[in-house]
Amino acid sequence: MSSAEVAVKVFRDLENEDFRVLNVIEAAMSKHEFVPKEVITKYAKFNIEETEFRINRLLKMRLIRGRRTPYVGYTLNYAGYDCLAINALVKAEVLESFGKPLGVGKESDVYDALNPKGERIAVKFHRLGRISFRQTIRKRGYTLRHTHWLYQSRLAAEKEFQALNIVYPKRVAVPKPISQNRHVIAMGMIEGAELAEWKEIPKPQKILKEILRNIRITYCKAGVIHADLSEYNILLKPNLKVLIIDWPQYVKKDHPNAQQLLTRDVKNILKFFKRKHGLKVKLKEALDYVTGKARTLSFQ
Ligand SMILES: Nc1ncnc2c1ncn2[C@@H]1O[C@H](COP(=O)(O)OP(=O)(O)OP(=O)(O)O)[C@@H](O)[C@H]1O
Ligand SMILES: [Mg+2]
Incomplete structure (x- = not known):
């Protein structure tokens, strides 16, 4: 369990x-x-x-x-710790009851849930820093407090909630941020499956364009880079709209590694569409588009 x-x-x-x-x-x-x-x-x-x-x-x-x-x-x-966060969200009238798990992984558990109005929401429990924190303290000279799983998990939730609050109002396709307490965030529930799980993606060209358009808005309008983008963190809904999830590693445009991280994000996406659908888009062309240097994207 x-x-x-x-x-x-x-x-x-x-x-x-x-x-x-x-x-x-x-x-x-x-x-x-x-x-x-x-x-x-x-x-x-x-x-x-x-x-x-x-x-x-x-x-x-x-x-x-x-x-x-x-x-x-x-x-x-x-x-x-989960119970303390659940209790706070129930008291804040954000959360009423839990449904089934949507995703259980190494770094998070995501649950389908209901709010008091009976609307579906997603509840994500962050799990970080479980491994060998004593070693990290020794190596990096951190204090006990900063490497503790309690602190790390809460930090991840705070960062993810922050990111959603920055990009959602700019109309980036992300779950709606609802609330955060400790290491837990409540957000809009999305029907869909990770891109990586789809056996065949209908209209791959349109979907790739849609993803790049979202990266462009994130970068140009919100000044943010996802920094962990891949086919595992993009959900494709049954109506073929995409949603970008999993934001705790986001960085701002002025971060020292911003360009490297943006390039890696775009590369991951292009690689996936090339491997799975034979779509060839030049990295430079995609980067010019997402950074706003080029106004449009033309597939050759
Ligand atoms: N808002 C949401 N609505 C519906 N499902 C979601 C939502 N957010 C996350 N999920 C589901 O939970 C899974 C894991 O979410 P996410 O990518 O945010 O966490 P993660 O940190 O990558 O977790 P893991 O360690 O499991 O990879 C997603 O692949 C998706 O299936
Ligand atoms: Mg993920």
């Missing part, structure tokens, strides 16, 4: 006192990798029995994890 599945399953059973303990652990994790039991008792303002009762419930639900040495302490699991 993925951690989002755990969270979605147990969320409704959680009581206010459980959230209090989760909140205290979250807050104290900026100081302690494992939060001492006494700290939890103190800040939750519970007696020892209540604290132990709550901790045992949360352990059983797999929302937290414990350690016995050098002292008894507890830390959030991803599922515990």
